[in-house]
Amino acid sequence: MTAILGQMSILERKPGALDGAPEWFNESREAGWKQFLELPMPGRKHEQWRFASLKELDFAEVGIPPISKADGHHGAVGMEVRSARFGFVNDTLVEEESNLPEGVICLPLDRALAEHSDLVREHFMKQEATLGSAKFVALHRANVANGMFIYVPKGVVVEAPIEVFHWLEGEDIVSFPHTLVVAGENSQVTVVDYFQSDSKAKGSWAIAVNDLVAEQGAQLTYLALQDLCEEARMIQVNNTLVGKDATAKAFVLNTGAAWARQESLSKLGGSGSHSDMLSVSIGRDGQEYDQRTFQHHASPYSYSDLLYKNTLYDKSRTVFSGVILVDEEAHYTDAYQTCRNLMMSGDAEANSMPGLEINADQVKCSHGSTSSSIDESELFYLKARGISPREARQLIAQGFSVEAISRLKNPALETLVLSFAAREFDRIVESVS
Amino acid sequence: MSEAVQTLDADTKSAIDIDREKGDFRYPENHKYDAGSGLSSATIDYICDVKGDKDWVREFRHRALKVFEGKPMPTHWATKDLENIDFDKIRYYLSDGAKPKRTWDEVPDDVKETFERLGIPEQERAFLAGVEAQFDSEAAYSNVKEELSKEGVIFVNSNEGLNEYADIFRPYFGKVIPTGDNKFSALNSAVFSGGSFIYVPKGVKVKHPLQAYFRINSENFGQFERTLIICDEGAELTYMEGCTAPKFETATLHSAVVELVALKGAKIQYITVQNWSSNVFNLVTKRGLAMEDAEVRWIDCNIGSRLTMKYPGVVMKGEGARGEVISIALANDGQHQDTGAKMIHAADNTTSNVVSKSISVGEGRSTYRGQVHIPKHLKGCKNNTECDALLINSSSRTDTYPAITVKGNQHATQHEASVSQVSEEMLFYLQQRGLSEAEAMSLAVNGFVNELVREFPMEYSVELKRLIELEMEGSVG
Numbered sequence: 019m020t021a022i023l024g025q026m027s028i029l030e031r032k033p034g035a036l037d038g039a040p041e042w043f044n045e046s047r048e049a050g051w052k053q054f055l056e057l058p059m060p061g062r063k064h065e066q067w068r069f070a071s072l073k074e075l076d077f078a079e080v081g082i083p084p085i086s087k088a089d090g091h092h093g094a095v096g097m098e099v100r101s102a103r104f105g106f107v108n109d110t111l112v113e114e115e116s117n118l119p120e121g122v123i124c125l126p127l128d129r130a131l132a133e134h135s136d137l138v139r140e141h142f143m144k145q146e147a148t149l150g151s152a153k154f155v156a157l158h159r160a161n162v163a164n165g166m167f168i169y170v171p172k173g174v175v176v177e178a179p180i181e182v183f184h185w186l187e188g189e190d191i192v193s194f195p196h197t198l199v200v201a202g203e204n205s206q207v208t209v210v211d212y213f214q215s216d217s218k219a220k221g222s223w224a225i226a227v228n229d230l231v232a233e234q235g236a237q238l239t240y241l242a243l244q245d246l247c248e249e250a251r252m253i254q255v256n257n258t259l260v261g262k263d264a265t266a267k268a269f270v271l272n273t274g275a276a277w278a279r280q281e282s283l284s285k286l287g288g289s290g291s292h293s294d295m296l297s298v299s300i301g302r303d304g305q306e307y308d309q310r311t312f313q314h315h316a317s318p319y320s321y322s323d324l325l326y327k328n329t330l331y332d333k334s335r336t337v338f339s340g341v342i343l344v345d346e347e348a349h350y351t352d353a354y355q356t357c358r359n360l361m362m363s364g365d366a367e368a369n370s371m372p373g374l375e376i377n378a379d380q381v382k383c384s385h386g387s388t389s390s391s392i393d394e395s396e397l398f399y400l401k402a403r404g405i406s407p408r409e410a411r412q413l414i415a416q417g418f419s420v421e422a423i424s425r426l427k428n429p430a431l432e433t434l435v436l437s438f439a440a441r442e443f444d445r446i447v448e449s450v451s
Numbered sequence: 452m453s454e455a456v457q458t459l460d461a462d463t464k465s466a467i468d469i470d471r472e473k474g475d476f477r478y479p480e481n482h483k484y485d486a487g488s489g490l491s492s493a494t495i496d497y498i499c500d501v502k503g504d505k506d507w508v509r510e511f512r513h514r515a516l517k518v519f520e521g522k523p524m525p526t527h528w529a530t531k532d533l534e535n536i537d538f539d540k541i542r543y544y545l546s547d548g549a550k551p552k553r554t555w556d557e558v559p560d561d562v563k564e565t566f567e568r569l570g571i572p573e574q575e576r577a578f579l580a581g582v583e584a585q586f587d588s589e590a591a592y593s594n595v596k597e598e599l600s601k602e603g604v605i606f607v608n609s610n611e612g613l614n615e616y617a618d619i620f621r622p623y624f625g626k627v628i629p630t631g632d633n634k635f636s637a638l639n640s641a642v643f644s645g646g647s648f649i650y651v652p653k654g655v656k657v658k659h660p661l662q663a664y665f666r667i668n669s670e671n672f673g674q675f676e677r678t679l680i681i682c683d684e685g686a687e688l689t690y691m692e693g694c695t696a697p698k699f700e701t702a703t704l705h706s707a708v709v710e711l712v713a714l715k716g717a718k719i720q721y722i723t724v725q726n727w728s729s730n731v732f733n734l735v736t737k738r739g740l741a742m743e744d745a746e747v748r749w750i751d752c753n754i755g756s757r758l759t760m761k762y763p764g765v766v767m768k769g770e771g772a773r774g775e776v777i778s779i780a781l782a783n784d785g786q787h788q789d790t791g792a793k794m795i796h797a798a799d800n801t802t803s804n805v806v807s808k809s810i811s812v813g814e815g816r817s818t819y820r821g822q823v824h825i826p827k828h829l830k831g832c833k834n835n836t837e838c839d840a841l842l843i844n845s846s847s848r849t850d851t852y853p854a855i856t857v858k859g860n861q862h863a864t865q866h867e868a869s870v871s872q873v874s875e876e877m878l879f880y881l882q883q884r885g886l887s888e889a890e891a892m893s894l895a896v897n898g899f900v901n902e903l904v905r906e907f908p909m910e911y912s913v914e915l916k917r918l919i920e921l922e923m924e925g926s927v928g
Contacts, residue, residue, distance in 0.1 A: 069854070367827065373851055374840070383869065384869040388864060
């Protein structure tokens with residue numbers, strides 16, 4: 019609290035209109051604030067917050083930081099081969115590099131609003147937040163001032179990934195990272211969002227919204243790598259709309275933050291649509307990951323597959339709540355959902371609520387959820403080959419995460435995620451005899 | 452599915468009609484005691500006076516009424532259909548004032564006829580070790596075979612249990628399911644009447660199952676039976692209950708509380724075939740307590756009712772205890788079978804198993820709701836949960852909402868669920884061999900539940916198969 023003396027809490031400070039923004043955008047901010055005030059704080063009675071640590075939702079001392087110095091820079095390291103890179107520190111643009119095919123719009127939100135107001139308006143926060151965090155999404159809508167807008171026109175293929183860094187700086191501050199990706203008909207694009215901070219972002223928050231739209235036949239891959247410092251918190255709401263014959267692949271990695279809640283909704287809105295939802299979380303100390311997912315099959319012949327893998331050390335805790343909803347008309351649907359927890363400590367806790375709501379016919383659906391520790395015979399096998407118990411446990415834990423990572427089916431992205439995971443495993447100190 | 456099967460052949464139709472009507476009959480009401488409609492502390496006093504309850508029971512009921520009034524409807528997670536229950540219209544206590552009959556000859560002819568119509572064959576009746584039949588609020592007939600009473604088995608209704616065997620039943624009464632567990636357990640605690648109180652002494656293994664039949668005969672009547680079964684160390688018991696009600700114009704409420712206590716090494720198996728008519732709200736709380744090396748098994752089949760909400764649970768309190776729930780649910784048009792299981796591990800090396808199969812037909816909806824809880828100070832706990840759903844028509848619906856909490860790394864849990872249809876190919880194959888589509892469907896559905904139906908005692912499993920067959924044949928299309 020000493021960092022920004024006398025700052026006004028985000029709960030009380032009404033954000034005003036944004037200079038230079040189009041009228042509709044400022045109206046949307048206004049509407050967002052109104053909605054934020056109207057909606058109740060999540061409570062014990064909210065089924066969508068079952069098992070959640072509600073005490074984490076304390077914003078009393080959290081405020082908007084002063085504008086970052088334009089010469090500031092984030093401390094993140096990204097990929098070697100990329101087609102664009104943008105960096106934000108507390109939502110202020112500090113780095114920009116772009117080498118994109120013609121016609122692709124990849125701009126910070128403020129500039130996109132100035133240059134492509136109608137196009138942004140068409141897609142900006144169009145889908146309702148239905149998985150519990152509507153209040154915080156409204157807060158985001160009221161405050162969001164910057165972020166990324168990426169639009170890939172019909173038929174354009176962006177080979178290398180677009181990287182976006184969201185860096186959090188300072189104590190008790192909140193930032194509102196926003197990423198909107200629209201992949202036009204038959205286009206292809208990969209976007210990687212990094213959520214990171216230095217070690218001093220104590221009590222700080224990122225309330226992020228990332229919306230993905232894959233139009234007919236498009237192939238959209240999205241990665242969110244969350245590696246905030248251990249005292250920061252995050253709420254991330256992801257809405258994905260998958261059109262006819264389109265493929266969306268979303269991957270979430272959690273290694274950082276004291277508490278992170280992610281709500282991912284994938285709506286299969288066209289026949290032949292395909293959605294992969296993947297996640298790897300590695301918790302230690304008292305870290306807590308609260309993930310809620312929704313696979314909404316609104317069209318026939320759609321396919322979705324979810325695989326969430328959690329490795330829990332120390333006193334870490336996870337909550338997984340997943341729903342597969344198959345609408346009445348969405349016949350011939352295939353939907354799968356799997357959440358697996360690897361318990362690495364006697365103090366870890368895993369909560370799973372895999373759910374199915376099926377209203378259609380000719381549907382193939384399944385879900386599975388398991389929680390278990392490492393099999394002694396696997397350890398014995400490795401130890402018998404001269405591998406130390408500590409190394410053996412780590413190898414098995416890494417191998418456990420790899421199942422989800424390898425579904426990215428892209429060597430560069432897999433290497434990137436593995437490097438984050440490896441760094442996390444190095445931080446883990448296990449007392450194993 | 453093809454149009455052809457929607458028009459059933461006359462034979463099938465008549466077969467179905469007969470069976471559906473079986474429970475749909477009623478006798479003239481002849482009640483000496485009637486607590487009237489609505490619920491207040493005066494209703495409670497009326498019930499206490501009629502039953503001659505002791506002071507502690509009266510206090511227990513009054514306290515429960517307060518809890519019931521203070522609790523909101525659980526509609527934040529459960530179906531909004533609950534709001535259609537009008538507690539002021541329900542009649543909470545009806546009785547003709549007669550004591551339960553002890554021999555078959557004493558049983559009034561109309562009640563005998565009930566048994567007849569329920570299709571319990573003569574030999575079976577002779578074979579049953581003990582039968583208690585409940586008519587509205589009170590037991591109409593109750594009988595324990597002599598040899599059982601010689602061994603010390605107590606099989607009485609709740610009134611007798613609490614008044615005459617208080618030293619045995621009071622220590623456990625309301626302990627497995629506390630009054631405040633949920634709104635409906637509180638309601639039952641306030642107005643309960645009838646039900647079975649059973650005590651099986653140390654080491655006694657009851658060979659034949661004990662049975663109870665519950666029947667609602669009066670319109671707007673709510674049935675609130677209370678069952679408490681205690682199996683002392685090393686004892687074994689199988690208990691079966693069945694229920695029916697005629698179809699009334701207005702909805703009826705059945706809200707039971709069933710508590711099982713299996714002491715060290717005891718085994719209790721509790722079997723239910725629920726076939727209430729399709730306007731009964733069936734909101735039941737069932738839980739068992741399993742001590743060291745004890746086993747509690749719930750075998751539960753839900754075919755009737757408008758809305759069933761029932762999640763049998765086992766609290767495994769002693770090391771090596773075992774809990775199991777086997778559940779079959781069939782939801783037809785206008786029905787919602789919201790069933791599941793609750794497994795609370797509270798000791799080391801406890802294991803639990805849940806197998807649930809549901810079938811949704813027409814516009815029916817079936818829901819599986821489960822809870823598995825393994826706290827961290829324990830080790831060696833295991834849970835296996837499987838739930839499979841079968842959807843017959845395109846307007847059928849099924850939901851699954853399990854919640855699994857595991858703390859610590861010395862446990863193993865697994866949960867699998869699947870949803871499927873009867874494949875076109877399978878139907879085609881069977882039809883090609885001369886079966887009608889309805890018969891083929893029926894065969895496939897029976898195949899789906901066969902592995903669980905086998906868990907029921909023989910006479911029930913035959914009945915069950917037939918019931919499922921008939922329910923199916925009427926609705927395929």
